[in-house]
Amino acid sequence: MRxxxxxxxxxxxxxxxxxxxxxxxxNFNIESISVGKSEEKDLSRMIIVxxxxxxxxxQLSKQLSKLIDVIExxxxxETTSVERELMLIRVAAGPNVRMEIQGIIDPFRANVVDVGHxxxxxxxxxxxxxxxxxxxLLRPYHILEIARTGVIALSREIDKISLTTVI
Amino acid sequence: xxxxxxxKTNSIGLDEKKYTGSEILLxxxxxxxVDMIFGYPGGAVLPIYxxxxxxxxxxxxxxxxxxxxxxxxxxxxxxxxxxxxMATSGPGATNLVTGIATAMMDSIPLVCITGNVPLxxxxxxxxxxxxxxxxxxxxxxHNYLVRSVxxxxxxxxxxxxxAATGRPGPVLIDIPKDVSQAVSxxxxxxxxxxxxxxxxEKPSQIQISRLHQVIQxxxxxxxxxxxxxxxxxxxxxxxxxxxxxxIPVTTTLMGLGGFPSRNPLWLGMPGMHGTYAAxxxxxxxxLLIGIGARFDDRVTMGRIDKFATGAKIIxxxxxxxxxxxxxxxxxxxxxxxxxxLAAANNGLxxxxxxNWLSLCDSRKKEYPLQYNDSDENGLKPQxxxxxxxxxxxxxxxxxxxxxxxxxxxxxxYQFSEPRSLLSSGGLGTMGFGFPAxxxxxLAYPDRTVIAVTGDGGFQMTAQELAVIxxxxxxxxxxxxxxxxxxxVRQWQEVFYKERYSEVDLSGSPDFVKLADAYGVKAWRARNxxxxxxxxxxxxxxxxxxxxxFWVNPNENVxxxxxxxxxxxxxxxxxxEQ
Numbered sequence: 243m244r245x246x247x248x249x250x251x252x253x254x255x256x257x258x259x260x261x262x263x264x265x266x267x268x269n270f271n272i273e274s275i276s277v278g279k280s281e282e283k284d285l286s287r288m289i290i291v292x293x294x295x296x297x298x299x300x301q302l303s304k305q306l307s308k309l310i311d312v313i314e315x316x317x318x319x320e321t322t323s324v325e326r327e328l329m330l331i332r333v334a335a336g337p338n339v340r341m342e343i344q345g346i347i348d349p350f351r352a353n354v355v356d357v358g359h360x361x362x363x364x365x366x367x368x369x370x371x372x373x374x375x376x377x378x379l380l381r382p383y384h385i386l387e388i389a390r391t392g393v394i395a396l397s398r399e400i401d402k403i404s405l406t407t408v409i
Numbered sequence: 410x411x412x413x414x415x416x417k418t419n420s421i422g423l424d425e426k427k428y429t430g431s432e433i434l435l436x437x438x439x440x441x442x443v444d445m446i447f448g449y450p451g452g453a454v455l456p457i458y459x460x461x462x463x464x465x466x467x468x469x470x471x472x473x474x475x476x477x478x479x480x481x482x483x484x485x486x487x488x489x490x491x492x493x494x495m496a497t498s499g500p501g502a503t504n505l506v507t508g509i510a511t512a513m514m515d516s517i518p519l520v521c522i523t524g525n526v527p528l529x530x531x532x533x534x535x536x537x538x539x540x541x542x543x544x545x546x547x548x549x550x551h552n553y554l555v556r557s558v559x560x561x562x563x564x565x566x567x568x569x570x571x572a573a574t575g576r577p578g579p580v581l582i583d584i585p586k587d588v589s590q591a592v593s594x595x596x597x598x599x600x601x602x603x604x605x606x607x608x609x610e611k612p613s614q615i616q617i618s619r620l621h622q623v624i625q626x627x628x629x630x631x632x633x634x635x636x637x638x639x640x641x642x643x644x645x646x647x648x649x650x651x652x653x654x655x656i657p658v659t660t661t662l663m664g665l666g667g668f669p670s671r672n673p674l675w676l677g678m679p680g681m682h683g684t685y686a687a688x689x690x691x692x693x694x695x696l697l698i699g700i701g702a703r704f705d706d707r708v709t710m711g712r713i714d715k716f717a718t719g720a721k722i723i724x725x726x727x728x729x730x731x732x733x734x735x736x737x738x739x740x741x742x743x744x745x746x747x748x749x750l751a752a753a754n755n756g757l758x759x760x761x762x763x764n765w766l767s768l769c770d771s772r773k774k775e776y777p778l779q780y781n782d783s784d785e786n787g788l789k790p791q792x793x794x795x796x797x798x799x800x801x802x803x804x805x806x807x808x809x810x811x812x813x814x815x816x817x818x819x820x821x822y823q824f825s826e827p828r829s830l831l832s833s834g835g836l837g838t839m840g841f842g843f844p845a846x847x848x849x850x851l852a853y854p855d856r857t858v859i860a861v862t863g864d865g866g867f868q869m870t871a872q873e874l875a876v877i878x879x880x881x882x883x884x885x886x887x888x889x890x891x892x893x894x895x896x897v898r899q900w901q902e903v904f905y906k907e908r909y910s911e912v913d914l915s916g917s918p919d920f921v922k923l924a925d926a927y928g929v930k931a932w933r934a935r936n937x938x939x940x941x942x943x944x945x946x947x948x949x950x951x952x953x954x955x956x957x958f959w960v961n962p963n964e965n966v967x968x969x970x971x972x973x974x975x976x977x978x979x980x981x982x983x984x985e986q
Contacts, residue, residue: 252604256543263547304729308730310606
């Protein structure tokens with residue numbers, strides 16, 4: 243079962259190392275991990291995507307909480323959260339296929355962010371499945387490079403869930 | 410006795426209000442009530458040792474950093490106060506690693522201070538540089554690299570707070586040499602706020618009522634008490650709990666002494682080398698109350714499918730991460746064991762356990778720990794431990810190494826007080842016992858402290874003989890000498906068709922002569938008469954002593970549960986193999 247943890251940590255050297263060391267030590271799988279500033283000045287937010295049964299996830303959350311640099315661990319439920327990932331992808335594209343590629347990426351709301359003689363760099367955001375699909379559609383054009391940020395996510399404000407549409 | 414700082418001036422003649430980082434460090438340690446540092450100097454801690462020269466805190470100079478940290482650990486286990494160890498950068502720091510992991514596994518509060526190369530050289534592979542904060546990340550509760558002299562007091566305060574709060578553990582402070590040389594003013598914070606450190610939860614009254622309820626319904630209840638009872642100083646609460654509720658008690662290796670062995674409700678130690686009565690109580694109970702015990706594989710044999718299958722499991726622990734880690738819990742109670750038990754004792758009902766208690770009793774009588782008592786081919790190690798027990802009334806502090814002798818101590822020494830067995834239960838560290846005994850003896854100069862060790866384990870830290878000789882520390886070292894690595898030999902005999910691979914320790918020194926070379930009085934005994942005489946003399950000798958007891962090398966530890974089998978498949982003796 244896929245699971246997302248939102249972890250508030252001290253913004254100090256080596257915190258990422260502490261967290262990933264713990265996950266390795268306790269034999270937990272990590273699908274992705276991303277870190278950035280949070281709403282509080284001295285804290286960062288880490289979004290960890292992992293898999294495992296209920297017991298494993300429970301352990302993971304408790305073991306993370308024991309780290310002194312971890313301030314708070316929350317689980318994020320897929321159905322009541324917004325999940326995003328950013329992807330940069332460079333595709334081999336001579337002038338003859340550029341329009342064709344534009345046609346593929348338009349429905350994904352992806353953008354061309356760099357044009358070269360023989361390639362295009364595209365930027366796309368969305369959940370993991372959307373980016374995976376776009377990648378597959380672009381594969382026939384020969385993908386030169388991909389960089390993805392890993393998933394970030396925030397819970398929706400539950401009370402307003404009925405008013406919120408998926409964007 | 411708290412050490413006093415008499416002089417306001419310091420070794421490098423600065424004015425009164427300014428101190429070097431190393432002085433600030435020592436003053437911070439004094440503020441924490443530290444009266445003993447175990448350590449070994451070197452290049453990166455030269456400034457700190459220079460400040461120590463002024464005599465702020467007593468220092469024990471070990472002969473190897475591993476000896477220093479196990480001594481600090483023994484001090485911490487015996488007193489409950491954090492042990493403090495100091496080592497230099499690089500090899501000094503890495504030599505602490507085994508000791509740090511040992512303390513981590515057994516939840517022992519330690520503050521480990523290491524020097525490092527100056528900040529400007531960090532990361533350059535400088536001479537004696539090691540990334541000790543990186544290396545010890547998984548084996549410390551937390552660690553620090555100090556980047557500025559002004560951080561020292563607050564980091565020391567945090568380190569002691571973290572080491573001792575909640576489930577205790579080791580904390581490491583790495584101080585680059587230029588930081589301990591830098592100069593600043595000193596003021597010590599009264600308290601620190603650490604957002605990521607959670608004080609233990611207050612016991613939930615709802616869960617305690619549920620506990621009362623299941624006790625009332627239980628007919629075959631048993632208590633599994635672990636090291637948490639000892640760490641929480643909860644012996645008297647546990648006795649009251651067991652006696653009021655009429656529930657028999659089994660104590661894990663780490664829990665020995667947490668409940669008096671001579672109490673009629675005690676069933677002995679459970680698990681791989683546990684008693685029949687304890688293991689069968691765990692197998693057949695309908696209520697299992699785990700108290701400060703983590704259901705590790707030496708107790709459950711990793712066979713949860715065969716462990717207390719008909720029982721509701723109540724788990725009382727200070728660490729929420731232990732709940733549901735190894736076994737599924739019916740009622741979890743998170744909190745300090747002492748507080749939880751005190752709360753539970755209020756209005757505690759009795760279980761309907763009289764039939765069960767008499768069954769447990771009859772098993773204790775029918776299947777006692779036993780051995781063939783003869784000293785024909787050397788002493789019986791079990792007899793040696795029984796003799797130590799009888800002559801010290803079960804009241805000595807006994808430190809052990811790891812292996813057969815450790816299990817015999819656990820089985821045959823009747824611990825009556827908490828903090829009297831010092832043993833590496835989690836990590837299983839050979840070489841632990843002797844230095845741990847030194848640390849305990851320094852904390853309690855007037856108590857009898859015995860290091861029971863083997864001829865293998867003793868040679869891993871025997872160099873510390875210099876310390877007990879020089880400082881006349883009256884530790885009694887009892888070597889259970891079977892001229893081999895006994896526990897490995899036992900496994901090779903039982904599970905590897907007697908193919909004895911690399912367990913013969915022929916070539917060991919004459920331990921009596923070795924002790925003599927260090928100036929420590931020593932005795933050798935091969936039979937009961939010699940042993941009794943030697944031990945009598947050693948006990949009344951006011952200084953340190955080494956006893957080289959030659960035991961029957963073929964003796965095995967029983968009962969034994971083979972790895973991978975359940976507690977129901979106990980081997981009671983050699984004939985069952």
